[in-house]
Amino acid sequence: MTDPSSSGHGTDSGTSEMNVERWTNSWATNRRRFLALAGAGATGVILGSTVTACGSAAGNKNPGAKTSGAAKGRAGDAGETLFVAGFQWGPPTSFNPYSATPAWPTGGGQSQLIYETLLRWNILDGKLYAGLGKSMSMPDKYTIEVPLQEGTKWADGQDLTADDVVYTFELGKQAALNFSNVWTYLDKVEAKDPRTVAFTLKKNPYNPPTVKGALNSVLILPKHIWSKTSPDKIITVTNMEPVGSGPFKIGKADQTQVHLLRDDNYWGNTAYGKPPMKIVHHQIYKSNSDGDLALESGQVDASQQFTSQIWTMWEDKGKPVGTWLKEKPYYIPGNLPSVIFNLSKKGLDNVKVRKAFAYAINYGDIAKTAMSSYSDDAQASMIVPKGSEEKYFDASAVQANGWEYNPDKAEQILTDELKAKKGSDGIYSLPDGTKLGGWTISCPTGWSDWNTSCEIISKNLKAVGIDVKTNFPQAPTWTTAMQNGNFDLVHNTYTGVGPNSPWARYRDMLDNRGVPKIGKQAFYNYGRFSDSRVPALLDKAAAAANDQESIAAIRELDNIFRETIPVIPVMYRPLEFYEYNESNWTNFPDEKNPYAPPMWQGAGIQWLFKLKRVGS
Amino acid sequence: MRAVSFTPRFWVALCFIIAVLVVGVIGPMVVKTSPDAVVGGLYDPPEGFGAKMLGTDNQGQSVLANLVFGTRTSLIVGIIAGGIATGIGLIIGLFAGYLGGTVEDVLMGFTNVVLAIPAIVVVILLSVALPSRGVLILGVVIGITSWPWTARAVRAQATSVRTREHIDVARISGASLPSILLRDVLPYLLSYVVMAFVLQMSGAILTEAALSMLGLGPSGVVSLGIMLHWALVWGSVRVGAYWAFLPPTLMLTMIAFSLLLLQSSLDEVFNPRLRRGRSRAARRAPAVNVGALAEGPAVTGIAPDTETAGGRA
Numbered sequence: 001m002t003d004p005s006s007s008g009h010g011t012d013s014g015t016s017e018m019n020v021e022r023w024t025n026s027w028a029t030n031r032r033r034f035l036a037l038a039g040a041g042a043t044g045v046i047l048g049s050t051v052t053a054c055g056s057a058a059g060n061k062n063p064g065a066k067t068s069g070a071a072k073g074r075a076g077d078a079g080e081t082l083f084v085a086g087f088q089w090g091p092p093t094s095f096n097p098y099s100a101t102p103a104w105p106t107g108g109g110q111s112q113l114i115y116e117t118l119l120r121w122n123i124l125d126g127k128l129y130a131g132l133g134k135s136m137s138m139p140d141k142y143t144i145e146v147p148l149q150e151g152t153k154w155a156d157g158q159d160l161t162a163d164d165v166v167y168t169f170e171l172g173k174q175a176a177l178n179f180s181n182v183w184t185y186l187d188k189v190e191a192k193d194p195r196t197v198a199f200t201l202k203k204n205p206y207n208p209p210t211v212k213g214a215l216n217s218v219l220i221l222p223k224h225i226w227s228k229t230s231p232d233k234i235i236t237v238t239n240m241e242p243v244g245s246g247p248f249k250i251g252k253a254d255q256t257q258v259h260l261l262r263d264d265n266y267w268g269n270t271a272y273g274k275p276p277m278k279i280v281h282h283q284i285y286k287s288n289s290d291g292d293l294a295l296e297s298g299q300v301d302a303s304q305q306f307t308s309q310i311w312t313m314w315e316d317k318g319k320p321v322g323t324w325l326k327e328k329p330y331y332i333p334g335n336l337p338s339v340i341f342n343l344s345k346k347g348l349d350n351v352k353v354r355k356a357f358a359y360a361i362n363y364g365d366i367a368k369t370a371m372s373s374y375s376d377d378a379q380a381s382m383i384v385p386k387g388s389e390e391k392y393f394d395a396s397a398v399q400a401n402g403w404e405y406n407p408d409k410a411e412q413i414l415t416d417e418l419k420a421k422k423g424s425d426g427i428y429s430l431p432d433g434t435k436l437g438g439w440t441i442s443c444p445t446g447w448s449d450w451n452t453s454c455e456i457i458s459k460n461l462k463a464v465g466i467d468v469k470t471n472f473p474q475a476p477t478w479t480t481a482m483q484n485g486n487f488d489l490v491h492n493t494y495t496g497v498g499p500n501s502p503w504a505r506y507r508d509m510l511d512n513r514g515v516p517k518i519g520k521q522a523f524y525n526y527g528r529f530s531d532s533r534v535p536a537l538l539d540k541a542a543a544a545a546n547d548q549e550s551i552a553a554i555r556e557l558d559n560i561f562r563e564t565i566p567v568i569p570v571m572y573r574p575l576e577f578y579e580y581n582e583s584n585w586t587n588f589p590d591e592k593n594p595y596a597p598p599m600w601q602g603a604g605i606q607w608l609f610k611l612k613r614v615g616s
Numbered sequence: 617m618r619a620v621s622f623t624p625r626f627w628v629a630l631c632f633i634i635a636v637l638v639v640g641v642i643g644p645m646v647v648k649t650s651p652d653a654v655v656g657g658l659y660d661p662p663e664g665f666g667a668k669m670l671g672t673d674n675q676g677q678s679v680l681a682n683l684v685f686g687t688r689t690s691l692i693v694g695i696i697a698g699g700i701a702t703g704i705g706l707i708i709g710l711f712a713g714y715l716g717g718t719v720e721d722v723l724m725g726f727t728n729v730v731l732a733i734p735a736i737v738v739v740i741l742l743s744v745a746l747p748s749r750g751v752l753i754l755g756v757v758i759g760i761t762s763w764p765w766t767a768r769a770v771r772a773q774a775t776s777v778r779t780r781e782h783i784d785v786a787r788i789s790g791a792s793l794p795s796i797l798l799r800d801v802l803p804y805l806l807s808y809v810v811m812a813f814v815l816q817m818s819g820a821i822l823t824e825a826a827l828s829m830l831g832l833g834p835s836g837v838v839s840l841g842i843m844l845h846w847a848l849v850w851g852s853v854r855v856g857a858y859w860a861f862l863p864p865t866l867m868l869t870m871i872a873f874s875l876l877l878l879q880s881s882l883d884e885v886f887n888p889r890l891r892r893g894r895s896r897a898a899r900r901a902p903a904v905n906v907g908a909l910a911e912g913p914a915v916t917g918i919a920p921d922t923e924t925a926g927g928r929a
Contacts, residue, residue: 289851296854308674309658309855316856362654369658369676445831448849452674459652462836469748469835 073584073614074298081279082585082611085291086304086577087600088284089446089475091255096239097219098177100483100521101476104258104282106242108178108217109576109601111608113260113280114244115219118146118165118197119212121499122603123334123575124594126388128212128499129603130271132160132220132245133197136212144199144211145192153267154222155243160267162191167223169199169214174231178523181507181514182214185542207542210507213500216602220245247275247608258282273609277585287446296321298583304576304600306449308372320582324598325591329374332598333384334575335496336505337450338567339441339457342487343527344518347434352418353466354565358403359410360464361457366571370453375572380404382494382505382561382569383554389502391547392554401562410464420465428465437467439488444475450491453570457491482526485518490526494567496575503541503550506557509567510534529566576600585611626881632874639867640691643684651677651685651838659850659857671859673843674850682838683863689839690821690871693755697820700759702813705766710797710805712767713774724771731764739823743832751834754827758820766812770805777804807886811879818875825868840864 073079087110092103097115105113112120118133128136133146152160169189172180185207187200201211225243226234242250247268248260260280283300285291292307294300296319307313310330313321323330339357341348348354358380367375379385380402385393403409414420420428420436427437441457443450454470461468468489473481482490494508495501512530515522522528537557544550561567578598580588589596589607596606649655649667656672662679663671670679712723742757743749777783778801786800802809821840827833828841829848843864847853852860 287849289849289854292851293854308850312855365654365676369654369674372658446849448674451849452846456675463652472831 077279079584079613080277081281082277082302082608083281083283083294083300084302084304085283085285085294085300088258088282089286089444091284092253092258093476094238094240095242095250095253096234096237097221098171099235099237099239101479103253105246105248105260105280106219106239106244108219111600111605112219112246113248113605113608114242114246114250115221116245117216117219117602119215120602120605121216122597123332123497123599124597126499128216131216132165133215136215138208142187142201142203142206144201144208144215145196146199146215147196149268149271151267151270152245153265154224154245155249155263155265156222157265158222158224160220160222160245161194162197163194164223165189165197165220166191167227168218168221171221171226171231171234172218175234176516176521177234179214179218181523182211182218184514185210186214205539205542207503207539209500209503209542213498213504216499247272248280251279256284258284272606275609276611276613277608285446288448295579295581298581300581301583301585302578302580302588304578306372306374306447306577307579308448310372310579321579322582322588322590323579324589329376331374331574331577333375333386333572335493335573336378336382336384336569337453337491337493337571337573338569340482340490340492340567341527341565342485342489343529343566344485345439345488347430347436348439348488350418350430351563351565352413353430353436354568355403356410356413356418356464356466357461358565358568359406359413360460360466361568361570362405362460363570364405365460366453366456370449370456371571371573372449374574378569378571380562380569381558382509382567383502383558384497384572388497392502392551392558394555394558397555397559397562401559405460407460407464414465422465425467426462426465427467435467436465439468440471441468441489441491442471442473442478442481442487443491444478445472447472449573454491457570480521483521483523485522485526485528487526491570492526493573494524498575502554503538506534506541506554506561507538510557510560511538527566529564531560531564533560574598576604578604582614584614586614587612623881623884625877626885629874629877629881632870633878636687636691636867636871636874639684640687644688647678647681647684649678649681651681653677653681659852659855659860661857662859670863671857673860674846674852679843679859679863682843683840683867686838686840686843686864687867687871689751689834689837690824690841690868692751693758693824693834693839694817694821694871696752696755697758697762697823698813698817700756701763701816701820702766702809703763704760705763705812706770706805706809708763708767709770710774710801713771714778714797714801716775716778720771724768727764727767727771730761731768735761736823736826739827740830740832743827749832749835751837751839754824754834755820758823758827762816762819762823766816769808769812773805773808774801777801807882811882811886814875814879814882818872818879821871822868840868844868 087104087107093101095103095106095114097106097108105111106115112131117131119128119136120131121128130149132148132152134149135147137145139145148160148162154160166189169186171177173183185202185205187202190198192198199211201208222243229237240253245267247263247266249263250258251261252259262275262278283294285294288305288307291300291303291305295303295305295307296313296317310321310323313319324332341354343349363377367373367377379398381393381398383389383393414428419431422428423435427435429435441454443454445451451472458468458470481487482492495504498504508524510529510531511525511534512528513535515525515528518528534557537553541550541553541557544553576599578600582588587610589598595610597604654676655667655678656676658674658676660668660672662669667678667680670683673679673682708723708727712720738761739757743754746753783796783800786796824833824839825841825844828839829845831845833839833842833845844861847861847864
């Protein structure tokens with residue numbers, strides 16, 4: 001639902017009359033007076049609404065942003081605040097990392113400001129760095145040991161010990177959480193001593209990359225608080241006052257903002273130093289465009305938003321804005337946004353129909369317009385062809401068995417292979433009467449790049465005689481529907497590059513193990529794909545002793561993907577967008593100053609500690 | 617109409633309206649580019665003559681093609697919604713005004729209830745609730761939410777007509793109710809109905825634009841509001857792509873302005889009291905049923921409620 005008042009103008013008539021009624025004691029039937037009152041009333045309402053819309057916890061939100069070369073940042077509290085945007089799109093409903101829609105910053109893949117992980121992955125070198133854990137060692141093939149850092153403790157003063165880590169991992173065994181599948185590969189997690197955790201891997205299936213991936217992604221919970229809740233109820237806890245181990249605490253959270261206050265007793269002050277900002281403030285914008293304007297004007301310091309044609313900010317306007325690269329494509333690719341089919345829907349369960357989809361989509365247009373040239377044309381492979389996954393990419397197989405934009409070929413598949421007939425409305429129907437239409441493709445409202453990509457896909461499909469409408473609901477609604485299998489097509493991405501990619505991406509897309517039936521929450525394989533060849537191959541790829549074996553298995557999986565088409569990758573995208581405005585904080589890392597990766601999650605938290613106030 | 621002398625204001629309005637119609641009706645026949653066809657990249661600036669004359673939008677589509685097809689869509693929505701709203705308002709107003717008594721109380725009570733509900737909220741709720749939003753459906757939705765003020769005005773006029781002698785004559789001669797309403801009451805209101813329709817149409821076009829800006833526009837087609845929606849979402853103001861938001865804005869302004877101008881100039885024609893610049897004595901015997909408003913309240917075009925015509929930049 002869109003709030004009508006958000007379109008900027010209150011309705012004069014209604015509000016002013018209401019206000020006049022409140023003035024009854026001084027009411028006089030005098031037109032001039034009436035108008036004056038009405039005007040005052042309406043103005044009051046408009047002012048009131050803007051004040052609430054701006055959020056007030058930040059106090060003075062006058063950015064005072066100067067153009068480049070400004071020697072003075074924001075004054076007062078706002079100057080001590082790091083304003084971020086691009087993680088939270090709806091009101092925060094839960095700070096439970098294991099609920100369906102955890103709010104920033106407790107969700108997976110966000111900065112570890114409240115809850116932390118044992119290790120942190122770095123996209124630049126593909127290595128794991130210290131988090132709560134000091135290091136990682138493998139005394140033998142089936143054991144991983146992680147000693148904790150000195151003095152780790154929770155925000156309420158209690159020590160964070162190996163017990164908490166064990167408790168959190170055990171939760172995944174007792175309840176269906178988003179990391180529960182790690183127990184497919186874990187035999188046990190024990191506290192070797194109060195400050196060392198030992199993970200014992202299963203011999204069959206043997207999958208060290210996924211376990212290491214979990215060390216990088218499982219946010220550790222305090223046992224003394226959560227053990228009061230029975231494990232099967234964990235998902236439903238809203239946890240609106242989270243107690244974590246990270247450098248910040250929740251200050252205020254409502255539908256306009258999530259506002260974090262620095263915890264001066266953070267255990268990591270010795271290990272990482274003290275964050276220079278007192279407050280981290282996430283303003284909740286309705287759409288990318290609001291956040292983009294805020295970034296350009298310096299009201300937002302750093303953002304994880306798709307900002308189209310970002311180069312105009314510094315090339316045309318001379319703003320102190322930057323991204324990781326100063327040239328095209330400006331970002332490092334790390335994700336494959338795709339069209340995910342719900343394979344239980346009649347019509348979409350037919351692989352030839354999906355193949356027609358694949359030929360109908362204009363990948364070049366999507367890269368050029370929807371992705372603002374931040375992407376190359378998508379190829380028929382679930383591997384990111386640049387960077388750490390390049391070695392898995394099999395160009396000849398993609399060439400031989402893949403697809404590219406070719407609407408004639410799409411129509412040919414429909415008419416020749418499927419014997420579909422075109423109706424009077426220009427939409428094909430299969431011989432059994434199934435109409436290739438009436439479907440919707442959805443992604444959250446305000447995600448302008450994907451919204452546009454959905455529009456392009458919808459028009460491309462219409463051109464070949466398939467009817468797919470677009471639908472842009474609120475993000476939490478969309479997420480829930482997707483996980484429960486309540487959709488036709490969604491525009492979403494499976495696991496990006498990380499410690500256990502591309503293996504995890506194929507698991508997300510193809511593996512039916514651990515995926516409940518439609519109507520229950522799934523954390524991967526939303527389309528409910530299943531194929532008998534896949535599980536063994538996945539296990540082979542995971543247990544591979546060397547590159548050669550894992551490359552062979554992954555390429556085999558990629559072949560299955562091309563043969564069955566459960567999803568269609570439509571663009572490449574950075575793992576996270578990363579852009580900054582240096583009018584209040586400087587020393588953001590970039591290609592020329594690469595002391596930290598262009599990340600928010602994992603090892604990206606390093607730069608938060610190294611920012612400097614302008615003029616300090 | 618031969619005896620009616622039009623004011624310069626009318627001719628100006630007519631020129632504007634013809635310009636709009638050329639864009640919205642002739643335009644789609646002349647501009648061969650499909651509004652869905654990709655002719656360039658993300659916000660290419662205007663160049664040359666042809667599809668890229670007004671640049672490209674965020675999907676690399678021709679702004680010119682989108683403008684002519686979008687204007688057509690907006691006009692269609694306006695005509696459907698304006699027709700429905702005027703029709704409903706006319707029927708309810710006529711019955712209430714002519715019959716009076718309990719019927720009037722019930723009908724006007726209902727009208728007042730509908731009037732009290734902010735139309736834009738109802739329109740948004742209906743748009744969200746409907747599974748698919750075609751142009752026709754959207755026009756109907758806007759139409760069934762914006763008739764009350766027409767109903768009230770028509771009722772006021774019908775009430776004043778009711779007491780005239782020719783109605784008594786018609787009654788005595790045994791004419792049926794529909795026949796009286798259609799042949800003896802309605803002609804006296806026609807001038808007003810035409811003006812109400814013009815206003816309803818401009819209000820509906822603006823409502824459609826407002827809805828589309830919120831992302832609730834008609835699906836599968838382009839309209840002026842949808843163009844503005846994407847221009848807003850893609851920050852065209854921020855990146856300086858003025859060709860993405862200026863043409864639809866100007867077009868919407870021109871449509872609304874010219875319709876309002878037409879309405880007020882017709883007002884002068886129909887209502888002798890408002891005529892300016894000519895001696896009042898120059899009133900000729902009106903050939904058509906004008907001057908019906910010489911008695912009773914001079915009902916000029918009532919400004920529609922602010923949601924439809926007000927303050928949406």
